[in-house]
């Protein structure tokens with residue numbers, strides 16, 4: 001009898017052929033957006049950070065889902081990401097505002113203007129350039145200004161901010177829509193840098209009282225109302241990562257990852273499993289080989305460390321994660337469940353993106369953005 005895989009039960013033949021299925025719940029993304037809106041209250045607007053292809057989940061689907069939920073302002077890192085997003089939102093939100101965090105250096109000013117995408121200006125030099133360009137165009141061109149309040153990464157350092165205050169005429173030619181800054185330690189509420197950055201950003205806000213201010217990322221939202229200002233910029237919480245790591249997650253899981261079992265074999269001591277003979281059988285055991293590997297973003301650090309679920313049974317990754325495959329100890333799982341073609345849950349609400357990231361020695365951000373392009377992606381529609 002030919003082996004019937006669980007994914008063949010799914011009608012889509014491409015899904016049936018795939019080694020693994022990545023299901024992305026767009027309703028959960030929307031529900032997370034609403035949850036964050038509720039947290040900041042009706043007076044504060046909620047933008048969405050959708051850089052890195054919406055944290056690996058696919059901006060072409062996630063962008064419109066967020067727009068349907070009401071998001072109109074979006075942040076990306078790179079100029080080309082902005083163009084992809086703009087294309088994705090042409091129907092759902094042609095009026096959206098897209099900001100490129102990497103700044104004016106990300107593309108020529110002409111391209112920003114032609115595409116209607118806005119640079120976040122990160123230095124006095126960029127401010128001067130955008131201002132000179134706006135004068136040439138004889139139009140006040142919209143933009144945001146990023147002030148560094150303690151992250152030392154992007155934005156005007158304090159010295160440049162102080163000199164801006166003495167020569168505000170550079171601002172005259174432009175249409176400043178937003179002043180923003182970014183928190184370094186928002187996921188650690190007790191970290192003293194949070195309050196230091198807040199104090200610094202309050203000064204920035206006081207210097208530009210009429211310009212909307214934006215400070216909080218996902219975790220920043222949960223630091224309390226003082227951190228909210230006019231516009232929040234959550235990213236990772238939308239995608240189901242816990243923005244309050246010390247407490248239970250207020251967010252819904254968005255991603256489910258299932259891998260297909262290719263083979264099951266019985267081994268015994270002193271046999272070893274996989275590359276480097278890294279796992280040695282202590283006695284009789286059953287090994288299931290699953291079609292997911294580090295090329296899919298299943299991080300190699302999960303070797304002999306990660307866990308998966310077959311139905312209600314938690315099983316361990318044994319041996320090294322290889323490029324296309326992992327091996328699981330399914331000794332305790334009935335043969336009828338651990339069989340070729342069956343799907344194993346590698347990331348699901350039982351595990352949670354934060355728990356798997358923890359096992360992988362990383363954070364949910366990296367786990368999501370590492371998700372490969374080989375999965376068959378199923379979007380549960382909003």
Ligand SMILES: *Cc1c(COP(=O)(O)O)cnc(C)c1O
Nearest residue numbers: 049182217218219233234235236
């Ligand atoms: C990525 C990013 C965000 C979103 O951060 P999350 O922690 O994912 O919510 C907000 N602002 C800036 C400047 C960013 O780079």
